[in-house]
Amino acid sequence: MPLQMTRRYSDQQIQEFTQAALKDGFCILKDHFSLEVLAAWRAAFTPLLEDHIQREGDLQNRGSARYYVTLPFNAPFAEASIYEDDDVLAIVAGLVGEDAVMCQLATDTPLLGSDYQAIHRDAPPLFPEMEQETPPFQLAVNFPLVDVTLENGPFEVARGTHMLTKEEGLRQLESGAVELEPIMLRAGDVMIRDVRGLHRGTPNRTNTPRPMAVIGYSRRWLYRPEVSIQIPRATWDTLSDRAKHLLRFNPIVESLEERPEVEVYQAYAY
């Protein structure tokens, strides 16, 4: 049955969030997602993380004691109230077009023993020859499954650097013209960010993992071979028309057993 959804924010507020993301490279919706849904994600994520570490933890796919784990597109993660959230989708449309696609459903998790990542972006420039950035083409919608504190490894980002070349952004960081800010999201908060904003993960100094979910939305013409969402046919048949449209370029599989043995998204820093 199609989900009945409503927007929490007015058109004008959506415009303001969109403008903030265009200017700063990100915007944050506070207290947005259901804590009940997030608790279900947290519980289902723990065994996935353990399994990932056991099978391919030695690949250290995001630096020491830090892991990128794709989420299976089934319950509780195939959750329309999250990936079809009306406010988030309105901002996504304002940034990467009405015809955007959803291409990624995953998590980044630092554990005790993790370190500062090198400052990076999550996508290469579209036109590296031109040393000029374009309007947004790839977004990450990030939301933590636990409260983020200074101790458990806040994501740090340098405001406004998405519209600079990486070299210029790093120069400005070096000179102090811009600085990295820790983003202290609480469970329920959502950050919508342009993946070109210079950022890094920081060490988790606690014994509790700090999973940060990431849903990728792209312009319809952008293909990112390193990420995709395998959609079981039985699930596909239950999706709303809007979800089918958002997910239209992802592979439909008979069973999630067909998914790759190891994460494909290993090279992440651009």
Ligand SMILES: O=C(O)CCC(=O)C(=O)O
């Ligand atoms: O999870 C984080 O805090 C940042 C992770 C990150 O930027 C990455 O692995 O690309």
